[in-house]
Amino acid sequence: MTDVPKDLSEIGKASKKTIFGKKKIRKDGAEGKIVNVEPVEKLQREDRNMWICYSSRDSMNTLKLYESLKSKLEAKEWIFDGCPRGTMYDFYEEYLRPFGALLVKMEREGMLVDRGYLSEIEKIAVAERNLAADKFRKWASKYCPDAKYMNINSDAQILQLFFAGRENRDTPGETLPQSKTFRVPNDQSVAPEGKRTSKFRTIKLCGIVENPEVTFSSSVSLDTLKTWPELPDQDVEEVSLYGTAYEVFGGGKKGKEACHAIAALFETRSIAKLISSFIVPLQEDHISCKEGRIHCSLNINTETGRLSARTPNLQNQPALEKDRYKIRQAFVAAPGNSLVVADYGQLELRILAHLTNCKSMLDAFKAGGDFHSRTAMNMYEHIRDAVHEKKVLLEWHPQPGQEKPPVPLLKDAFGAERRKAKMLNFSIAYGKTAKGLSDDWKVTVDEARDTLKLWYRDRKEVSAWQKRQKELVREKCEVYTLLGRSRHFPNMTHAGSSKKGVERAAINAPVQGSAADVAMCAMLEIERNVRLKELGWRLLLQVHDEVILEGPTESAETARAIVVECMSKPFYGTNILKVELAVDAKCVKSWYAAK
DNA sequence: ATCGCGTGCCAC
DNA sequence: AAACGTGGCACGCGAT
Known part of the structure; x- marks a missing residue:
């Protein structure tokens, strides 16, 4: 705790070592350079497109940048919702500078974190993670003894276990060896015979799959492995409910064990993720000052x-x-x-x-209620008919004395359609394609394309607008908010895409x-x-x-x-x-x- | 030991 | 060739 500054105003004077105690220095050195609580504008970072970058904690020294950018901003016309409004410097004065000042205030304010609570859930999480990890290790070591000491977080090791000797469908020519050695941390302090314990040990992992031909055509990846266990609900003795792993490990009791073990593997990983990304960092002193508030850096970058x-x-x-x-x-x-x-x-x-300016969407929002249900109705004629004939309700606001709706709700009666509509609503703005949808829904690309057409059917304005954005980016290399x-978008390429x-x-x-x-x-x-x-x-x-x-x-x-x-x-x-x-x-x- | 990169996964 | 946009970050692993 002695390394933590008393308050943020001291941070600027401290060295990086005292601020960030350990090794939390970013590769660009941002932390170390300036940690200033006064508003300091940082404009147009070279590697970014948007106009303003602004931060207190991450700012680099900026007066020079500010002057050079001012002329740049003044040279650029500002169009507000289609209307000319001066230059982007006016925009900066009116919005971004006050916004930056506000972000600085928010950073200083910080959020109170209950670290006692975090340490309690950490104990539980660690115990549950270890339980799941042991379950997987115990199972895997029946097929490959050294799996007992493997690193479950290592993709390479997991893939070696499940796909040894297999060629990767996605990268032809690449074949995993039958067995491979790995250097792993010696967490369990296992001493090899006659030697003292060391920090690392070397293990040898070989394939554990009994019937590799069952999955021969799938790709060598964690995504594939994730689809292997499909666990049935408890107490259901329906063998067919089990996934690929059931067959791969010979069915019966062994097959079921495999499914549960693989599920335990992914459970281990997800708990580990929660611990290492959230539960632990939120308790560390170099982030949270003594009053227990956590001060993140908010950036416009x-x-x-x-x-x-x-x-x-x-x-x-x-x-x-x-x-x-x-x-x-x-x-x-x-x-x-x-x-x-x-x-x-x-x-x-x-x-x-x-x-x-899409009429159908504007109307749907004007009508209020469940937007996704309304989308589903507009997409499917049979739902429209059902709504018109009052066989289902779009939404329902319980009146006093009413316990359940007089007729079923659309989202219950046509749940599948509504789910599709909802997913489309979320995906369309991101530019999702029929191919992506077909993967998600496990249908053919043609079927996905038909569903997309249904979505666009009464939203012609959206397709027209999207077309216009594509033209804009081609003509001016820019789009606008x-x-x-x-x-x-310089040269129609960005980030190598x-x-x-x-x-x-x-x-x-x-x-x-x-x-x-x-x-x-x-x-x-x-x-x-x-x-x-x-x-x-x-x-x-x-x-x-x-x-x-x-x-x-x-x-x-x-x-x-x-x-x-x-x-x-x-x-x-x-x-x-x-x-x-x-x-x-x-x-x-x-x-x-x-x- | 320390780095840079790839991968995976958390959010909206 | 890729097929869903914007981020931050922990981890493993090979190179230095």
Whole structure:
């Protein structure tokens, strides 16, 4: 703890060693250079396209960059939702500089983390991980003794066990050897006969598959292996429910054991991931200062204008079912305080509706209710008929005295169709193709293409808009967000991807970037709100379409209402979009409770 | 020991 | 050739 600065204002004076105690220095050396709590603009990092990069903790020295960029910004026209508004320097003055200042405040504020809770769940997680790991090792070592000491986290070792001697279908010519030696950490302090224990030991792994011909045509990869165990529900003695591994290991009891062992392997890995990525780092001193608050760095350094967060990245904490140890429960309000957690509903889809001016989508949002159900209805005639004949309900708001809906809900009666519609809603903005869908749904490409056509059937404006973005990127090498941020694509290639890849990115960038614009405006609106400030509420974190504030519990409800208002009308108290902005907000004691 | 890179996986 | 966009980061492993 002595290495941790008392507060953030001391950080700038400290050396990298004292700040980051261990070896957490990035390869670009960002941490070490400047850690400054004063707003310092960092503009146009060479390797990024978007206009402004801004951060307190990650800033490099920037006055020079600022001057050179000012002229660059002044030379670029600013088009706000289709209307000329001056230059991008005006945009910078009005939005980005205040936003940057706000990010600095949020970084300083930090989020309170319950480290006692984390250490409790760490014990449980470690025990469960070890249990699963032992289960797998015990099984595998029946076929290959040294598997007892293998590193379950090593892809190479796992692949060697399951695919020894096999040629990789995806990379013809590459064949794994029958057996291979690995150097592994000697965690279990196993001393070879007559020798003292050493830090490493060498093990020899050979194939454990009994009937390799069963899986001969599949590819040598972890993805393939993942599909092997398909475990039946408990107490179901239906052999056919077991997956590939059942056959591969000779069926019967041995086959079942194999399925359970492989499941244990992936369970081990997923628990290990939770421990090493979240539970452990969140407890480390060099991130969390003594008051127990964690200060991540919030950066505007993405291609689309979203924020990114690092050291630690608080934007990828496990959510929902994947959060088996309820990690989000460790993010709490200070005593006497509460959190307001507010998020937009289907923000990117609403943006897409606005940008494309798609009547069907705009109508669906105007009608309210379950958007995915409405999409399913518009896609399938038989569902439309059922709705017209009042055989199913699109959505249902229970009246007092009613316990269940008079007729089935669409999402129950046509669950499969709604799931498809929902997946399409999420995928289309990303540029997903029929091929990708066919893989996901395990149907032919033609069938996937037909389903895609159904989605686009009443959304012609979307295809037209996507076509226009492709033209834009071809003609001007740029596409634009709602507020006029641009994403530049030099030479129609980026990150080594193909022309098609650029087109997908060009379709996605305005949607993702405009959503980021809305989120930024909402945060500025919240920051400008005098009442929230008087009541003592502070923004702590943004996760793309979600914001978290902390303040006194007694005013939590008031604050919640104000936040909803700010987010619904994020453009100086108005909403310039053609769609409503739906906001869901909760007053809670921990992040987990907001689910 | 330390690096750079590839892979996999967490989020929205 | 690839087939879903934007991120951060832990880990293994070969090279230095």
